[in-house]
Amino acid sequence: MTKINILTAVIIGMGTLHASEVDLVKSKCATCHMLEKPTPSMIPELKAPPMEAVMYHTKLVMDDKKTMKAFITDYVMNPAAEKSVCESNKVQQYGVMPSLKGSISDEELSKISDYLIEHYPSEEFVDMINEIQRNDKMNALQNSPFLINKEALPHMTKLLIKHWDKQALGLSDEQKKKLLVIRHHTIGEVQKTKRTIDTLEREMMEALFLDDASPKSLDHKIDEIAKLKAYVTKVHIQCISQTLEILDDEQIEYLLPFWEYK
Structure with a gap:
């Protein structure tokens, strides 16, 4: 041949x-x-x-x-x-x-x-996922009720959803029970407060653009919105603190490998 x-x-x-x-x-x-x-x-x-x-x-x-x-x-x-x-x-x-x-x-x-x-x-799929993630981050920042919304502050409830049943994380039944209580309270307070914030912001914008309200007349709504955002930020921080108390050091390292936790 x-x-x-x-x-x-x-x-x-x-x-x-x-x-x-x-x-x-x-x-x-x-x-x-x-x-x-x-x-x-x-x-x-x-x-x-x-x-x-x-x-x-x-x-x-x-x-x-x-x-x-x-x-x-x-x-x-x-x-x-x-x-x-x-x-x-x-x-x-x-x-x-x-x-x-x-x-x-x-x-x-x-x-x-x-x-x-x-x-x-494929490269096309990776590009699509990267674009979705970029949009998700932008939407999270735009719609976040938290005053502190930098990526450095972890969203513990979302992290736990991603890894809830992972053997590598190793959550015990007792840990899951406690974490669900925290999640239920956090999400409930955030959703309830965000609805109120959304209503106040809509009313403020309508008054400003449709009713030609003076900036001074909107002070009370701005103060109330700031108060609510401060409250829900406290809820967020409390959620992180309580979650970290339940997790052990290895679990925290698994969830937050690039975050310095002492």
């Missing part, structure tokens, strides 16, 4: 291997997981997380191929909520995937893992 024929055979073989991996992913994964890049509006309607999202979260917490392959193999064969790399509220939304034990071979799983690690997530 000439060198040209050998090279042709190798190229054809590589193409066949690639096609085989694609076929495996389609037959074993696409029944539940969307393989194309979803639009933001699609995500809430899907029966399982899109593969783009699964691999995006996988690569957020793992940085080498060997670890990722071991995780994928273990999770596909022995899935459990606490093993998931996705946020806990997403696991609650979609449920835990069924085990593929007995319906997929080790060789097939190895090929699928290689393909997913190499091709997912």
Whole structure:
């Protein structure tokens, strides 16, 4: 066989291997997981997380191929909520995937893992997620009732939602019970106060632009809004303080790896 024929055979073989991996992913994964890049509006309607999202979260917490392959193999064969790399509220939304034990071979799983690690997530999906996160941060700052709304001040209730059932965080039932009490009080006070703030701000803007009110006549509304924002900021800070008292040092480090807590 000439060198040209050998090279042709190798190229054809590589193409066949690639096609085989694609076929495996389609037959074993696409029944539940969307393989194309979803639009933001699609995500809430899907029966399982899109593969783009699964691999995006996988690569957020793992940085080498060997670890990722071991995780994928273990999770596909022995899935459990606490093993998931996705946020806990997403696991609650979609449920835990069924085990593929007995319906997929080790060789097939190895090929699928290689393909997913190499091709997912796409640059377009990562760009979309980054844009969503930027918009979320801007909306949070614009709509936040807190006087202190810098990113340096953690939103403990949202952090806990993301990691609630994660084995790595390791919340005990007793901790969860106490944290739910704090969350219920915090969210209740924030939502109630924010509704009042929204009403006062709307009334103030209507008076200023529609009724041509003088700035001085709006002083009482401004003072009341400031008072309410100060109150809800205190609720926020109290939530952080009470949460930190319940968590141990390792759990705090897990939730806030870049935050100096003494």
